[in-house]
Amino acid sequence: MTDFAKTRAMFDIPEGMIYLNGNSLGPMPIAAPDAIKRFLHDEWRTELVRGWNTKNWFMQTNTLGDRVGRLIGAKPGFTVVGDTLSIKVFQAVAAGLELVPDRKIILSDNGNFPTDLYMVEGLMKLRNAGYELLTPDPEAMMDQINDQVAVVMVTEVDYRTGRKHDMSALITKAHSVGAIVVWDMAHSLGAIPVDVTSTDADFAIGCTYKYINGGPGAPAFIYVSPRLIDDAEPVLSGWFAHEAPFAFDIDFRPMPGKIDRMRIGTPSLSAFSLLDAALDVWDHVDIFELQEKSVELSNAFIAKVEARCPGVTLASPRDPYARGSHVSFEFEHGYSCMQALIDQGVIGDFRAPNIMRFGITPLFINMDDIERATQIFEQILSDKTWQKPQFQNRSRVT
Numbered sequence: 001m002t003d004f005a006k007t008r009a010m011f012d013i014p015e016g017m018i019y020l021n022g023n024s025l026g027p028m029p030i031a032a033p034d035a036i037k038r039f040l041h042d043e044w045r046t047e048l049v050r051g052w053n054t055k056n057w058f059m060q061t062n063t064l065g066d067r068v069g070r071l072i073g074a075k076p077g078f079t080v081v082g083d084t085l086s087i088k089v090f091q092a093v094a095a096g097l098e099l100v101p102d103r104k105i106i107l108s109d110n111g112n113f114p115t116d117l118y119m120v121e122g123l124m125k126l127r128n129a130g131y132e133l134l135t136p137d138p139e140a141m142m143d144q145i146n147d148q149v150a151v152v153m154v155t156e157v158d159y160r161t162g163r164k165h166d167m168s169a170l171i172t173k174a175h176s177v178g179a180i181v182v183w184d185m186a187h188s189l190g191a192i193p194v195d196v197t198s199t200d201a202d203f204a205i206g207c208t209y210k211y212i213n214g215g216p217g218a219p220a221f222i223y224v225s226p227r228l229i230d231d232a233e234p235v236l237s238g239w240f241a242h243e244a245p246f247a248f249d250i251d252f253r254p255m256p257g258k259i260d261r262m263r264i265g266t267p268s269l270s271a272f273s274l275l276d277a278a279l280d281v282w283d284h285v286d287i288f289e290l291q292e293k294s295v296e297l298s299n300a301f302i303a304k305v306e307a308r309c310p311g312v313t314l315a316s317p318r319d320p321y322a323r324g325s326h327v328s329f330e331f332e333h334g335y336s337c338m339q340a341l342i343d344q345g346v347i348g349d350f351r352a353p354n355i356m357r358f359g360i361t362p363l364f365i366n367m368d369d370i371e372r373a374t375q376i377f378e379q380i381l382s383d384k385t386w387q388k389p390q391f392q393n394r395s396r397v398t
């Protein structure tokens with residue numbers, strides 16, 4: 001059984017803060033400062049360049065990749081970490097297109113996180129080969145999967161509303177017409193159960209600074225199915241993807257049959273030390289139990305907001321299994337209301353035009369937090385605190 005009081009004690013959250021934004025940036029694990037200090041003192045300072053061998057720096061992309069892989073149902077050897085999610089989108093979609101060379105359509109949806117769409121736009125421009133990106137409404141995506149489609153690029157959980165795609169159904173349909181699926185798990189990993197093996201996924205990508213709590217700018221990951229690993233083209237062909245990086249051959253030869261071919265260049269090892277510490281927390285977590293807890297807390301949060309906060313309407317699916325692990329509400333004055341909440345220690349965020357977003361993350365949020373956060377929300381509305389001038393100015397990052 002996952003002990004959520006125990007996992008809560010593994011995070012260092014400022015006194016009095018109710019942190020409902022773990023879906024955007026997870027909080028700091030208590031073990032993080034020692035982990036990075038150990039890296040600095042026992043690895044960088046003492047080992048210097050020898051650390052590539054003595055501290056296994058060269059293969060941490062893979063050892064940490066396997067730790068992430070365990071959380072997505074991957075067999076060891078098919079997941080690596082590094083770079084950023086935007087880069088992984090480019091890498092996975094580019095590799096997917098190479099696998100279906102006679103097709104020109106990339107299918108996504110208009111609820112996808114913009115960087116995923118932007119990266120594909122850039123890729124299409126670069127290729128200049130007549131590619132087309134389709135972005136129907138999320139609900140219409142399934143119907144548009146046909147034998148013209150090369151790659152279906154789908155972010156499972158909508159970053160604004162939490163609406164969830166049925167990945168198993170999408171993958172089955174895509175495979176029936178010979179299309180490749182790139183599964184973006186940005187808001188899934190660490191939030192809901194995902195399984196690349198039972199769904200027979202092709203490519204999966206995601207980040208580790210959201211629900212995994214790896215820290216700001218923590219590395220992304222990419223998974224490639226064992227079916228595709230021999231043929232997946234490492235389009236960003238850096239030296240870490242080479243068959244023999246230290247042969248310093250001037251021609252690129254991808255590492256055959258191994259996930260190493262999806263590595264690019266020297267990773268941020270200090271960030272890896274933080275990710276390693278964050279992943280230790282997950283050794284204590286059963287993701288199905290976590291989902292049950294998230295459903296319980298989210299349902300309570302929705303019920304209390306609906307009872308206490310007039311004018312605020314649910315923007316997320318009401319069915320808890322049709323969402324990820326965050327819930328959103330629409331409110332006309334959402335931005336200033338969120339600033340007033342943050343001012344009182346209830347940290348959520350805002351997504352234009354009027355979405356107030358709250359991450360419900362059972363690793364460190366409990367029912368008392370839900371009760372207190374909704375009481376504060378109620379008070380802000382009844383006192384109209386959000387009308388104060390200091391809550392009207394938009395910051396650069398919302």
Ligand SMILES: *Cc1c(COP(=O)(O)O)cnc(C)c1O
Pocket residue numbers: 084085086087112113115116155159184186187207
């Ligand atoms: C958070 C998120 C990203 C962020 O990409 P970065 O390269 O890490 O900035 C990309 N895609 C989706 C779907 C996200 O939710």
